Amino acid sequence: xxTKKIIGIGIVIWIIGVSLxxxxxxxxxxxxxxxxxxxxxxxxxxxxxxxxxxxxxxxGLNTQGYxxxxxxxxxxxxxxxxxxxxxxxxxxxxxxxQFYTDIGFWLIGSEFLIVAMLYRGVKLxxxxxxxTNTKTQTS
Numbered sequence: 355x356x357t358k359k360i361i362g363i364g365i366v367i368w369i370i371g372v373s374l375x376x377x378x379x380x381x382x383x384x385x386x387x388x389x390x391x392x393x394x395x396x397x398x399x400x401x402x403x404x405x406x407x408x409x410x411x412x413x414g415l416n417t418q419g420y421x422x423x424x425x426x427x428x429x430x431x432x433x434x435x436x437x438x439x440x441x442x443x444x445x446x447x448x449x450x451x452q453f454y455t456d457i458g459f460w461l462i463g464s465e466f467l468i469v470a471m472l473y474r475g476v477k478l479x480x481x482x483x484x485x486t487n488t489k490t491q492t493s
Contacts, residue, residue, distance in 0.1 A: 355417045356410075357425070363406040364429025367399075371430070372438060374398050392458045399465045407473035415477055423470030427463050 378394040379387050403426060410422055439453050453459060 355421055355425075359410060360422060360425035361429050363410055364426040365433065367402045367406050367426055368430045368433045370402055371395055371399060372433075372442075376442065392462075395462055396458070396465070399462050400469045403466050403469040404473055407470045411474060411477060415474055415481070417474075419471035419474030420467060422474070423467035426470065427466035430466070431463075 375391045375395045378391040382390070384390040384393070403423065406426060407419070407422055410417075434453070435450070439448070439450050443449070443453050
């Protein structure tokens with residue numbers, strides 16, 4: 355497992371995710387801006403994690419998808435504790451407790467794990483099918 359690579363990709367995922375979350379407050383579509391921001395994050399995180407997993411697994415599928423997803427999520431959790439909560443949430447009346455006990459936070463966290471595992475599984479299946487088809491054609 356390349357921990358530095360996981361953390362680096364996790365930081366990029368977090369930066370883009372927080373940017374989308376913050377920008378969604380300035381484009382009012384729903385009456386509840388917090389619900390809108392969480393919906394934007396809920397929709398964008400799977401895409402970001404899929405692209406991040408694609409980048410991570412570019413040189414091989416040796417690491418379990420669960421570990422990659424957990425690494426991405428733990429990086430985001432750490433950055434949320436250092437930056438998101440004190441600079442975005444607390445000034446708007448929230449707290450660490452409210453942030454980390456919110457069901458939306460844990461649903462988004464589960465997306466990190468599920469998407470990274472799915473990406474690896476899909477790649478393993480496609481590589482297996484490719485290898486099987488290649489062997490059949492060369493025989």
